[in-house]
Amino acid sequence: MHSNPDCSEPTDQYKAVFDAIDDGACIIEQMPSGSNGPRDYRYLAVNPAMRRMVGVRDLTGRSVRDSFPDKIEELYDDFDRVLATGEAARVERECTPQGLVFDIAVSRLVDSPGCLLAIIRDVTGRRRDQEALRRSEEQYRQLYESMDEGFCIVEVLFDENDKACDYRFLQTNPAFERQSGLLNAVGRRMRELAPDHEQHWFETYGEIAKTGQPSRFEDGAAALGRWFDVYAFRIGDAKDRHVAVLFRDILPRKRAERELKQSEERTRALVNASSDIVYRMSPDWREMRQLDGRGILTTTEGPTVRWIEEYILPEDQVTILAAIDRAIEARDVFELEHRVRKSDGSVGWAFSRAIPVFDEHGAISEWFGMASDVTVRRQAEEQRVLLNSEMSHRLKNILAVANSVASQTLRSAPDMPTAQKALAERLAALARAQDILVTGHKEAGTVSDLVEVATSIHAERERINTSGPVVRLGPKASLALSLIIHELCTNAIKYGSLSERIGHVHVSWSVEDAQSNQPPLFRFDWVEQDGPQVRQPHKSSFGTRLIALGLGGGQYGKVDLNYDSSGLRCHIVARLDYLVAENA
Secondary structure, eight states: OOTTEEEEEEEOOHHHHHHHSSSEEEEEEEEEEOSSSSSSSEEEEEEEHHHHHHSSSTTTOOBBBHOOOOTHHHHHHHHHHHHHHHOOOEEEEEEEOOOOOOEEEEEOOOSSSSEEEEEEEEOOOHHHHHHHHHHHHHHHHHHHHHHHHHEEEEEEEOOSSOEEEEEEEEEEEEEHHHOOOSOOOOOOOOHHOOTTOHHHHHHHHHHHHHOOOEEEEEEEEEETEEEEEEEEEESGGGGGEEEEEEEOOHHHHHHEEEEEEHHEEEEEEEEHHHHHHEEETTTTSEEEEEEEEESSOOOOOSSSSOOOHHHOOOOHHHHHHHHHHHHOOOOOOTEEEEEOOOSOOOOEEEEEEEEEEEEEESOEEEEEEEEEHHHHHHHHHHHHHHHHHHHHHHHHHHHHHHHHHHHHHHHOOOSSSHHHHHHHHHHHHHHHHHHHHOOOOHHHHHHHHHHHHHHTTSSGGGGGEEEEOOOOOOOHHOOOHHHHHHHHHHHHTTSSSSSSTTTHHHHHEEEOOTTTTTEEEEEEEEEESSSSSSOOOOOOOHHHHHHHHOOOTTSSEEEEEEEEEEEEEEEEEEEEHHHTTOOO
């Protein structure tokens, strides 16, 4: 192929235009090639923009291959095709080692068939932007198609009063059908797919379409049998009234929440109906998170770490902590009957039971427990044990008392007939007192009668002085006081003032009027004088423990035993309303 003699630089009249073009522009001709040589083109004219583009001051006469060494064959194919057909072509080619991309418009010169005019524009930035946009769109497409949430774009439809009345589905993602249950929705209206769909859905989307204010909400769709968590926002121009909706069916979660709420309400109702103490503890029991004392214990105002000092007696704390440690280690129920400090300051008994609550990982998140006030039962058990022991104690003591009565009677009687009569009377009195002690007969219901019966069996009855008003007690209180008087009298005869000829006892009782909304109090005093020197025993006997129990089993009164050197003094105080009750 030979050089085309018609190809030349632009004439002066076109050169100014040629040089002023912002894009690179050049005129090239096909160069002759040998039988084995590569095909080539050379520059005949180059404008300033082209020289700046390739970074060479003068390209005239040089090979195009030198300017674009990469992928030149594809570019030459384009040139050859334009020369052969005469049809202009426009292509984009990445032609440099730097990865620059050029938009090249090539056309054959009319007056010079062997020459081409090429207009070249650097579109590398545009190509990169397009590629970045393509990658971004691909990422969003993958997200759009793979996300679990349903997504749709709807066109909200309004009636003649500009009130939202329906919407048409314009686009949906693959998860849409699974989340909504609607099939083949694109292009169709919601009223067509679900005629009974609630009006508030249309109103909500209509408001978003008008105002452009996005909204996140949860609501039910009864017509679809679902409950949705929704985020909706306007998309596009306001006039289009298009709304994008991202949603998820949360009906299973709502059902679980409703069932949990119902379960909690049932549990709360059960707890409220119970009189038991309710409490919650941290996993390690260091913190009491809540305690409803139900008037038995002091209710906590908030979490506390001082619960064991507030509610548990010091001597019981080691036992309780050991039981807690066993429950934590076994991850099983805590169960223990123990003493507690009650809200009124007294000491009571509680049967406590707590179960561990586990989280989703199987770890203990807290302990939930309830405790019953078993104070009355424990006191009743103690009294029952005491009474059973009393029966045994009476059987042992009765012979000693009878022997003492007989000895004193025989020693003081002037003759045998007198002694026999006095002994018979005193043994009968002992039997009557024993009936009261064992069975609680009501025939000696006043304090004066109880004292008279309990002391009349003794030969030295004249050395027991009594004083006090008429006070009638209930059956249980009568029995308790009879036991106490009998025990005091027996101890006085054995060890106290009545064991000496000059010793005597003063017994008195009184009622203290009610004060400050408190019930009246009953007071009973036993004072021994002129007997042997008294010392407090190192070990409490059964009789002493019986006296210390007092009236009301310790719950409604107290006892003060004073081992004064001049003689034993016993002071008992108890609530009168308890003592006079029929069941007391």
